[in-house]
Amino acid sequence: MLARTTLTRSLRAGAVVIAVGAALAAPAAALADPVTPQTTPDSEIAAVNPSLLEFWNETFQAWGKTYQPAGAVYYYDYVDRDGNTVTASCGGNQIEPGVYGEYCPADNNVYIDYNQNLDQMNQIGSYEAGALFAHEIGHNVQQQMGIPFEQPYDELQADCFSGMYTRWAVDRGDLTTDDAQQGVDWAYSAGGGGDTGKDMSHGTQYDRGFAWMQGYLQASTSGNEFDSTACNNVGPLSADQQMSGDPNYLFPVAADTQTSSSSTTDTSGTTDTSSTTDGTVTTDSAGTINQLLAMNTPTSIDLAKMLSDSAAHNASVWLAPACDSSYNGCL
Numbered sequence: 098m099l100a101r102t103t104l105t106r107s108l109r110a111g112a113v114v115i116a117v118g119a120a121l122a123a124p125a126a127a128l129a130d131p132v133t134p135q136t137t138p139d140s141e142i143a144a145v146n147p148s149l150l151e152f153w154n155e156t157f158q159a160w161g162k163t164y165q166p167a168g169a170v171y172y173y174d175y176v177d178r179d180g181n182t183v184t185a186s187c188g189g190n191q192i193e194p195g196v197y198g199e200y201c202p203a204d205n206n207v208y209i210d211y212n213q214n215l216d217q218m219n220q221i222g223s224y225e226a227g228a229l230f231a232h233e234i235g236h237n238v239q240q241q242m243g244i245p246f247e248q249p250y251d252e253l254q255a256d257c258f259s260g261m262y263t264r265w266a267v268d269r270g271d272l273t274t275d276d277a278q279q280g281v282d283w284a285y286s287a288g289g290g291g292d293t294g295k296d297m298s299h300g301t302q303y304d305r306g307f308a309w310m311q312g313y314l315q316a317s318t319s320g321n322e323f324d325s326t327a328c329n330n331v332g333p334l335s336a337d338q339q340m341s342g343d344p345n346y347l348f349p350v351a352a353d354t355q356t357s358s359s360s361t362t363d364t365s366g367t368t369d370t371s372s373t374t375d376g377t378v379t380t381d382s383a384g385t386i387n388q389l390l391a392m393n394t395p396t397s398i399d400l401a402k403m404l405s406d407s408a409a410h411n412a413s414v415w416l417a418p419a420c421d422s423s424y425n426g427c428l
């Protein structure tokens with residue numbers, strides 16, 4: 098927790114909050130410690146960072162490459178000790194509050210909207226900030242891989258990367274399935290369209306929740322926790338899948354256990370990437386939960402719980418969140 102102490106002191110001074118790469122030097126034993134839920138965006142991100150860094154180091158190693166961490170995390174949209182609101186800019190352009198955060202290719206730094214994420218953490222849970230941070234680091238990964246920044250595909254791929262990391266961290270005990278639930282809830286809530294008051298530049302709620310879950314589930318479908326190809330084909334869902342009112346669209350796990358609902362050709366019961374993106378996702382939420390429970394494995398039970406919780410959560414909270422006009426732009 099040394100980094101956390103440093104972090105808090107720096108934040109009060111309105112300065113750089115954490116050097117992302119510095120956590121690489123942390124003792125190996127510390128990396129296996131669970132990420133204790135934190136109460137502020139800076140402390141949560143500091144707690145998640147060592148695990149996230151290790152994930153991408155290992156993933157790049159699996160690709161035969163060397164991961165180059167982002168430079169630093171800066172926080173903005175909070176009032177400092179002198180009573181001034183801290184702002185941020187990327188490449189000479191001010192970053193508006195209300196966009197959660199931003200990876201800046203121009204300086205390789207990450208900028209996090211402090212107040213907005215603090216508010217979202219209070220609504221969703223601490224890992225809201227962790228999942229967002231993993232998304233922003235996903236853009237850092239894209240830059241290294243030469244992937245063009247083209248909305249909404251780059252955004253949805255970054256959501257997928259966030260889910261992919263989260264699953265790895267849950268499997269090794271850094272995070273919990275409660276964290277994972279908060280991660281997909283963040284992705285869903287951050288989407289636009291419908292009457293959310295947000296634009297669709299990053300995808301709709303269903304696009305984002307679905308992309309995040311695609312990453313979360315990729316290890317179980319591919320058998321390789323470092324196989325990023327599951328995130329290569331994420332994109333907007335088809336029109337009939339958008340805002341359908343059925344939160345089960347968020348969960349491509351259904352394609353693992355049920356026959357395709359839209360074609361007669363995919364009856365093998367196996368899952369590939371295309372089957373989770375071309376509309377062959379079941380709409381039978383209760384049936385999927387029951388099937389997962391019947392499989393009676395720790396993973397299937399966890400997924401059933403997530404599906405059930407998310408269905409209830411989305412119905413009550415996230416199906417049509419109001420635009421918070423306290424944030425400029427209301428994106």
Ligand SMILES: [Zn+2]
Nearest residue numbers: 232236252255
């Ligand atoms: Zn993004």
